[in-house]
Amino acid sequence: MNSTLRATLLSWDLRLEVILVLALAGTIYTIGWWRLRERSRTNLIRNRWRAGALWRPVAYLGGVLLLAIALMSPIDVLGGQLLTMHMVQHILLVMIIPPLLLLANPLPFLLWGMPKNVRMGTHRILSHKSRFRYYLRQATGPGLVWLVFVIIYWGWHDPNAYNLALQSPFVHDLEHLSFFLVSMLFWWHVIGAGPRIHRPISPIGRFAYVLTAIPPNMLAGLAIVFASGPIYTYYEAMPRIWGLSVMEDQKIGGVIMWVPGSMMYILAALILISRWLQQEERKPALPQSAWASDEALAAPGIKK
Amino acid sequence: MSQPPFLLGRHNLRWNTILIVWSILFLIAVLTDPVGAHTAGKMQLSAAPAGPYKMTVWTSPEPATLDELHIALAVVLAEDASPVLDAEVLVQLIPADGSLVLEEPATTEDSENKFLYEAIFEPATPGLYQVDIQVSGTDGATGNTSFDLEIVDDSGLNLLYLIPVGLGLAAVFLLFFALRGRGASERLESQ
Numbered sequence: 001m002n003s004t005l006r007a008t009l010l011s012w013d014l015r016l017e018v019i020l021v022l023a024l025a026g027t028i029y030t031i032g033w034w035r036l037r038e039r040s041r042t043n044l045i046r047n048r049w050r051a052g053a054l055w056r057p058v059a060y061l062g063g064v065l066l067l068a069i070a071l072m073s074p075i076d077v078l079g080g081q082l083l084t085m086h087m088v089q090h091i092l093l094v095m096i097i098p099p100l101l102l103l104a105n106p107l108p109f110l111l112w113g114m115p116k117n118v119r120m121g122t123h124r125i126l127s128h129k130s131r132f133r134y135y136l137r138q139a140t141g142p143g144l145v146w147l148v149f150v151i152i153y154w155g156w157h158d159p160n161a162y163n164l165a166l167q168s169p170f171v172h173d174l175e176h177l178s179f180f181l182v183s184m185l186f187w188w189h190v191i192g193a194g195p196r197i198h199r200p201i202s203p204i205g206r207f208a209y210v211l212t213a214i215p216p217n218m219l220a221g222l223a224i225v226f227a228s229g230p231i232y233t234y235y236e237a238m239p240r241i242w243g244l245s246v247m248e249d250q251k252i253g254g255v256i257m258w259v260p261g262s263m264m265y266i267l268a269a270l271i272l273i274s275r276w277l278q279q280e281e282r283k284p285a286l287p288q289s290a291w292a293s294d295e296a297l298a299a300p301g302i303k304k
Numbered sequence: 305m306s307q308p309p310f311l312l313g314r315h316n317l318r319w320n321t322i323l324i325v326w327s328i329l330f331l332i333a334v335l336t337d338p339v340g341a342h343t344a345g346k347m348q349l350s351a352a353p354a355g356p357y358k359m360t361v362w363t364s365p366e367p368a369t370l371d372e373l374h375i376a377l378a379v380v381l382a383e384d385a386s387p388v389l390d391a392e393v394l395v396q397l398i399p400a401d402g403s404l405v406l407e408e409p410a411t412t413e414d415s416e417n418k419f420l421y422e423a424i425f426e427p428a429t430p431g432l433y434q435v436d437i438q439v440s441g442t443d444g445a446t447g448n449t450s451f452d453l454e455i456v457d458d459s460g461l462n463l464l465y466l467i468p469v470g471l472g473l474a475a476v477f478l479l480f481f482a483l484r485g486r487g488a489s490e491r492l493e494s495q
Contacts (some may be wrong), residue, residue, distance in 0.1 A: 015333070020329055020333060239386055240386065
């Protein structure tokens with residue numbers, strides 16, 4: 001095997017603390033899903049969106065697996081050597097893993113995977129009368145979350161912050177943790193997973209919410225692609241692999257952020273529109289008398 | 305309610321045990337990774353010429369301590385900066401006071417990033433050292449570079465570690481008593 005390819009494929013950083021957290025998250029969800037599936041067997045609701053549907057653990061565990069890959073595989077290790085790899089890692093952490101985890105609606109399953117007193121305690125602090133719920137709702141409103149999401153996304157791509165993250169393991173972990181947590185909050189509003197403590201956003205509102213995240217992402221990607229010199233100077237001292245110069249790597253990294261990054265939001269917006277149209281189609285048709293009268297046909301939508 | 309097969313048995317006891325063992329393992333994992341293998345560390349030399357090669361060298365942790373000193377280095381060809389992955393690399397720690405010289409081979413096997421070479425030392429005494437690095441390529445070409453490194457005695461109690469340790473232990477005790485209380489109340493109900 002080619003020595004460069006071999007070195008690429010073998011560059012893993014198996015971190016026990018990451019494995020422990022992901023294993024616990026996966027185990028608790030699986031236990032909760034199993035318990036809720038047993039309960040839903042007696043339920044009359046039998047469609048693919050029911051609690052015990054198999055796609056839910058598949059989506060959640062897929063997200064957990066991708067999180068492991070993003071944080072421990074060559075994508076992470078070589079992210080310190082190539083901006084391209086670091087951008088792939090950021091796309092996974094910001095745009096792919098959070099929607100996958102949230103599609104599985106993890107909260108009820110995680111709660112059912114835990115002891116009863118933990119479940120009841122969580123229920124108490126999220127109940128309608130709880131102060132915690134009030135403050136959580138205030139602190140995680142869609143507008144505020146969107147703003148914090150953009151600030152964090154831009155902030156970590158500042159050359160000083162980025163170089164510091166590459167030099168310090170603590171800052172690097174902080175970068176990834178903040179990306180992941182704020183992205184979970186962002187996609188929480190888009191997907192509408194539990195806990196549902198905010199006023200529901202209309203389908204058009206969600207569509208707009210996702211689309212407004214594209215310009216900040218595009219601007220950051222464009223700034224990197226069209227920079228005249230190396231922005232992230234840390235990479236200048238690293239051995240160049242795959243025959244990529246610092247500037248070529250920077251341009252590819254910027255393009256990854258700009259194009260596939262934006263495509264993820266567009267894809268999410270299309271899915272939202274598609275689901276909205278499906279819901280509209282399911283609504284019962286209006287009776288003919290409501291739309292086929294001479295008056296209605298002459299001036300549709302105008303009521304007496 | 306039926307349980308998953310891996311939860312059959314004494315459910316309460318298992319939760320206590322699982323969470324406490326998990327918390328302790330997590331604390332150990334966090335506290336024993338102070339060097340942070342997923343970044344190379346503090347850069348000591350940047351593309352320093354060494355014969356037909358250039359070397360970039362990092363040390364971690366920062367500051368360098370007696371416990372475990374990692375020296376990671378990238379060897380590239382000076383002409384096109386392409387990585388050299390099959391060289392023999394020898395790292396020497398030469399104390400300024402003339403005491404025993406420490407010597408370790410640096411290999412890609414010891415590094416998480418297989419494009420870098422890494423050597424791990426456990427120096428016995430603090431002080432100023434000269435780090436000398438010799439590279440021998442498979443074609444017989446050799447290169448050498450060096451830098452000075454201050455190693456400090458960090459064997460004393462690091463107060464910063466007390467914060468996560470204290471919080472972790474508090475969490476473990478809270479979990480233990482919360483789950484223990486639940487088990488006791490259920491036993492009372494069943495009597």
